[in-house]
Amino acid sequence: MAEFHDLAELALNSEGQSWGNLGYWQNADNYSDACRALALMLGEQSGLDRHAIVFDAGFGCGDQLLVWLEHFHIAGLHGINLSHSQTRFAKAKLSNAGFEAEASAIVEGDINDPDLWSTTLDGARPTHVLALDCAYHFPSRLAFFRLAQHHLSCAGKLALSDFMLAEQHDTGSWAHRMLGWMLHRSHIAEDNMVHRDRYLRELQDSGFEDVRIIDISDHVMPGFAHAMRKLGRERAASSATLPWSSLIKYRVTGWFLAWAYRRSILRYCLVSARKAR
Template identity: 60%
Template structure:
């Protein structure tokens, strides 16, 4: 059975890169650079430093793991990822980069499975839990918030990038049906797509305070759509050098058009969110 989360994004990257997020396109014009910029922004908002012990909830193909280790010089990185193929790719990247198991422990599994956390962390507690462009895919994001709170050290930080409904979406019955159809197609639980006030409430109820929410929609949603549109209009021979097959091209075309539609109609917005653990579980 084929995986929904696979290695398709490799075709969008430069040689040697395997990023898989929507990117932060404030200055970037290349997919790999935009994806790295989004990870950098998340790490900065999280306040990563040399003492940080990270749990990465959905680390993709491993490029962000190397960024935490090499750019922020964090002490340890742990993580879980649902995809078998991506996890294998990430392990290869870490091995090739020379990072031993003592510094990194990553496993394949569902982030909502408590056993996955214990298998990765043991009795350790991370100072930071990160979710880069993936939390909207979790089966139950509110449950993820609660689990993250239980495992963080006191005053530990949760940081993620995520979609929310805008406060005033331009959405009639037809637009609502299209949104529901796209969420199902993209393996996103409809319950995960909420307005900012409810999102804040879910974080507070899970035990987080000092909540900061930064709107970066303009630098993500229409910019990713424009990049994919430009890629589609390249000559076939040039596009072939990206190794982007027809199936993947259709997938990204549909995704990019949906994101532009959702942005233009003020239906969805994209944010960097961070919060501090304020109480014990």
């Protein structure tokens, strides 16, 4: 069976890049630059530095791992990613960049599997748990919060870029039924889409404090939607290598995000929190 999360996004990137997030488009005019900008924002929001030991939940094809290692110069790295093809690609990317030990510390598997966290960390206590544009895809984001809190070092930091329902969105509306259909098609559990107040409560109930939520929707959702519309025009006017099936997937995702943004259904935020002492 084909993987939902595969290597199709390689065709969206500049040469040598393999990003797979929605991007931060305020000062970016191409997909790879926007994706890198979002990763940098997350790293800065979480306070990465030379002493940080990072656990990356959902590292994709590995570009963000190199940002943690080469831009922030972190001290240690661990990670879990669901996709077999992406994990294999990320391991090769790290090895080719000279990070052999780090390549062996990232593994394929289910982020909600507590045994996998234990074996991957092998006794290490990360100072930071990061989830760049992926937590909404987890089987249970709440279970992820609890596992992160359990394994983080004292006063460790959780940081993620994530979706939540807009405060004015009515869960009893026809728009919410449409949202539910799109979430199912996108392999996203509907329980992961909650309003800001519930999101905050779930973090606090999981043992986090000093929660900070910054809405960056204006520089994420419209930019990605525009890039996917542009991608369609470029694909039609050239012999692009992106298969039609993948093009349709990205065009539909772009249309959906533009719709959800215009109708104030979803918001996209940077979230950070500290493990309660």
